[in-house]
Amino acid sequence: MYIDFVSNIIEVLFFCSVIIFIDLSFKRKYTQHVLGICFTLITVFIMNNSIVITEGRFFDFRHITMTMAGFIGGPVTAVIAASISSLYRYNVGGSGMLGGISSIIFFGCFGSILGRFKRGSQDKNKVWFWLIIGIVIEVLHLLIIAFIHPGKTDFTVVRIVAAPLLIMTPVATIVIFNFYYWACEFFSKSLMLNKFNDF
Numbered sequence: 001m002y003i004d005f006v007s008n009i010i011e012v013l014f015f016c017s018v019i020i021f022i023d024l025s026f027k028r029k030y031t032q033h034v035l036g037i038c039f040t041l042i043t044v045f046i047m048n049n050s051i052v053i054t055e056g057r058f059f060d061f062r063h064i065t066m067t068m069a070g071f072i073g074g075p076v077t078a079v080i081a082a083s084i085s086s087l088y089r090y091n092v093g094g095s096g097m098l099g100g101i102s103s104i105i106f107f108g109c110f111g112s113i114l115g116r117f118k119r120g121s122q123d124k125n126k127v128w129f130w131l132i133i134g135i136v137i138e139v140l141h142l143l144i145i146a147f148i149h150p151g152k153t154d155f156t157v158v159r160i161v162a163a164p165l166l167i168m169t170p171v172a173t174i175v176i177f178n179f180y181y182w183a184c185e186f187f188s189k190s191l192m193l194n195k196f197n198d199f
Contacts, residue, residue: 008049009168012061015042016068016176023072024187032073036080039069043085043104047092059161062100063107063141064172070111071118072180078108099148103141110137130177134170141165 019038023031043065050060062085070078082105089100114133142165146158 005164005168008046008061009172011049012042012046012064013172013175015045016065017179019068020072020180020183024183032076033080035069035073036077039065039073039077039081040084043069043081044088047085047089047100059157061169061172063103063137064169064176066104066107067111067114067137068176070108070113071115071177072111074115075112078112082108099145102148103144106140106144107137110140126178126181127174130174131170133177134173135166137173138165138169141169 019035019042022038023035043062046060046062046065066078066081066085069081073081085104086101089097089104092100142158142162145161146155
């Protein structure tokens, strides 16, 4: 199971990195809609490569991809990704369907709010800030698993996944968000150099 957790988080890190470069490469006019489709495809892919915890219950890192959807692309991207991903999750069915859909919608909104207030800035304590945000994301995620359509299975899942998730989600959050700011800085410097060379 732990190998599945690690491979799942590596997939999330890789795909989020690709989307960050797509975001910074496209013209702003088209970005939000393109990102919405990209985040939908990634979220569906992550759900397809889910980790089976107990019979009828599986787990994945869609809460990270949906947070990034809202953070990078804003409400339009989050709505596109959340709508199509929720439809997919509904079609999959299972006992965790309500919690799964709630998680998709909630973290799309959470990412949009986070992006509105934090996207343009990066302070000196960036590692600690994103560590705290990662812990908050995971605690909220575990609460959704435990208390939306609660049952014996839900609390069993929380007991099994809580420890690895409280380590992996904050680490993934630090890596992804710091990579986003590094990529923004890199692209802005490249743009400035190109403009300087044009003179």
